[in-house]
Amino acid sequence: MAVRFADRMSRLGTETAFEVLVKARALEAQGKDIVHLEVGEPDFETPENVIQAGVDALQSGWTHYGPAGGDAELRQAIATYINSSRNLDYSPDQVVVTPGGKPIMFYLILALLQQGDEAIYPDPGFPIYRSMIDFTGAKAVPIPLREENGFGLDVDELESLVNERTRLLIVNSPANPTGGVLDRAQLERIALIAVEHDLIVMADEIYAELIYDGEHTSIATFPGMAERTVILDGFSKTYAMTGWRLGYGLFPLELVPAMTRLAVNSVSCTSVAVQRAGLEALTGPQDRVSDFREAFRTRRELIVGGLNAIDGVSCVMPKGAFYAFPNITRTGLSSREFADRLLEEYGVAGIAGTSFGDAGEGYIRLSYANSEANLQKAIDRVAAMSSAVMAQVRT
Numbered sequence: 001m002a003v004r005f006a007d008r009m010s011r012l013g014t015e016t017a018f019e020v021l022v023k024a025r026a027l028e029a030q031g032k033d034i035v036h037l038e039v040g041e042p043d044f045e046t047p048e049n050v051i052q053a054g055v056d057a058l059q060s061g062w063t064h065y066g067p068a069g070g071d072a073e074l075r076q077a078i079a080t081y082i083n084s085s086r087n088l089d090y091s092p093d094q095v096v097v098t099p100g101g102k103p104i105m106f107y108l109i110l111a112l113l114q115q116g117d118e119a120i121y122p123d124p125g126f127p128i129y130r131s132m133i134d135f136t137g138a139k140a141v142p143i144p145l146r147e148e149n150g151f152g153l154d155v156d157e158l159e160s161l162v163n164e165r166t167r168l169l170i171v172n173s174p175a176n177p178t179g180g181v182l183d184r185a186q187l188e189r190i191a192l193i194a195v196e197h198d199l200i201v202m203a204d205e206i207y208a209e210l211i212y213d214g215e216h217t218s219i220a221t222f223p224g225m226a227e228r229t230v231i232l233d234g235f236s237k238t239y240a241m242t243g244w245r246l247g248y249g250l251f252p253l254e255l256v257p258a259m260t261r262l263a264v265n266s267v268s269c270t271s272v273a274v275q276r277a278g279l280e281a282l283t284g285p286q287d288r289v290s291d292f293r294e295a296f297r298t299r300r301e302l303i304v305g306g307l308n309a310i311d312g313v314s315c316v317m318p319k320g321a322f323y324a325f326p327n328i329t330r331t332g333l334s335s336r337e338f339a340d341r342l343l344e345e346y347g348v349a350g351i352a353g354t355s356f357g358d359a360g361e362g363y364i365r366l367s368y369a370n371s372e373a374n375l376q377k378a379i380d381r382v383a384a385m386s387s388a389v390m391a392q393v394r395t
């Protein structure tokens with residue numbers, strides 16, 4: 001039988017990291033040694049106290065449906081954490097808990113956008129933003145993030161992209177895939193644009209705890225912004241809990257019923273035992289969070305230093321998250337060719353910059369959430385590939 005899909009399915013994109021992972025695993029099954037720098041997840045185990053809280057929850061009856069918007073105690077803990085860490089004033093009623101942070105972008109974009117609307121998203125940026133905007137039939141308008149601006153955005157250029165159809169602006173700081181962080185002055189100017197043009201801002205702050213210089217600033221802190229900002233955050237990156245699937249959003253109150261309704265229609269609720277583990281993550285000891293950050297800091301220096309010593313490659317020091325985004329244009333290869341050859345011939349799984357948008361051409365993303373030994377191995381292999389390619393460039 002030939003299945004007829006709805007038109008909207010042809011507009012839905014994907015996240016290449018999962019495809020590269022499948023390809024890398026297939027090469028491993030053939031006996032190849034692969035260094036995995038493709039998927040954006042901490043290589044650490046979830047802290048033991050958090051695992052224990054999840055086990056205890058399952059054993060003590062947290063096995064039934066719960067409220068669609070999330071467990072009351074967890075919502076309170078999330079509001080407390082966000083308010084104290086980002087100097088904000090959310091109530092637990094403004095928190096919606098979901099299976100990972102991804103559903104927050106899915107629900108928000110689905111609820112706000114339709115044909116005729118426009119939404120501005122970072123390019124290169126997390127691919128699901130674009131995918132979801134396209135899915136709704138709205139126009140996805142990229143704001144390029146450029147290396148010469150430290151992968152921050154050009155605020156004048158942003159303003160030139162806003163028109164009367166623009167409804168949503170997505171900002172992501174610290175950013176995937178560039179590791180860029182928007183500074184206070186940039187955020188303030190972006191906030192002024194959002195207020196002036198009455199935009200809703202989705203602030204994806206999932207890497208907020210992974211900043212290596214200075215402090216995270218939420219765009220919601222600027223005047224007039226709390227009422228128009230949705231903060232997306234979660235447990236995946238901060239607490240090494242990617243597989244648990246636990247995230248959340250903080251919304252202007254009037255958006256909450258729509259978000260909860262989308263949750264009822266899609267997942268009913270987030271796993272209640274997982275939410276108990278999340279409660280322990282937020283309210284228990286936080287020393288593992290800083291251990292993770294310090295380990296990432298060391299690895300960041302290792303990989304960026306290593307990449308910059310390679311002929312044909314250069315890499316700016318990422319300020320946050322756990323990705324290096326080296327420039328490979330001098331090799332003469334496209335991002336895709338570079339990433340494919342690096343995996344197939346040299347056994348390093350990375351991601352072509354173009355998987356994050358057209359402005360990612362000339363770059364590849366390497367996640368440094370891996371051991372120092374593996375990172376060194378990856379650097380040596382990138383160096384071997386680059387020197388082979390550069391030798392050809394010169395002949």
Ligand SMILES: Cc1ncc(COP(=O)(O)O)c(C=O)c1O
Pocket residue numbers: 040099100101102103126172175176204206233234235236242246247
């Ligand atoms: C920028 C960004 N936002 C959101 C997410 C979603 O994470 P999760 O659904 O695991 O919470 C990711 C994951 O890679 C990400 O990189």
